[in-house]
Amino acid sequence: MTSEGPTPGYLVWRLSIRWRVAVDRALAPLGLTHAQYVLLASLYGRERAGARPSQRELADHTGLEALYISKLARALEADGLIERARDPGDTRTVRLSLTAHGREAVTPAIGTVQALLDRLLRPLGGRDAPRAAQFVRDLETLLDAPL
Known part of the structure; x- marks a missing residue:
């Protein structure tokens, strides 16, 4: 952080950590971790x-390493x-x-994460609000930019 306030990198990192923790906590009662959810929900959507x-x-x-996906897939298969x-x-x-x-496990998890997303985006007016749409576009721009 600078004396003028937090940097964008710091804020992205904090939001990322906060989101991961919130998803892990929300999914724990369903017996899933955030990483397992990412693979299962992505697979569900692709199917x-x-x-x-x-x-x-x-x-x-997903942006996860191929080796990690392989290990995760083996565990989910087991x-x-x-x-x-x-x-x-x-x-x-x-x-x-x-x-x-797997479909039975991921369906309620998707609902749980969608509800969490609704809470996250409430300060921007909700998931369908113009500010939320602009936020998504800004995130996509940052993710598409080479480092």
């Missing part, structure tokens, strides 16, 4: 769009939440899909 993503595609989509299968066209590629149990 609804008609895709069967690879571990690499989910890593790119818990019966997802299935991992080699792609017949490229055996180096592992495709992921939700099991019925």
Whole structure:
């Protein structure tokens, strides 16, 4: 922080940490961590769009490291939440899909996180408010900028 106030980097870091902690706490009663939720919810969304993503595609989509996605996917498979299968066209590629149990687990988790998001964005007027939409555009701009 400078004497003039916190830097944008500090504020992004604080918001990120605050969000992660809030999501972890909200999902704990459902038996999920934030990272597990990110993989499951992303997989759910990709499947609804008609895709069967690879571990690499989910890593790119979520921003998580490919090795971490691989370890997370193995653990979720052991818990019966997802299935991992080699792609017949490229055996180096592992495709992921939700099991019925995985869909049952992620559906209430998505609702829980959406409610949390509503609370987070309330100071900006709510999820559908112009300020929230501008906030999303600003975040996307920052995420798209090379470091």
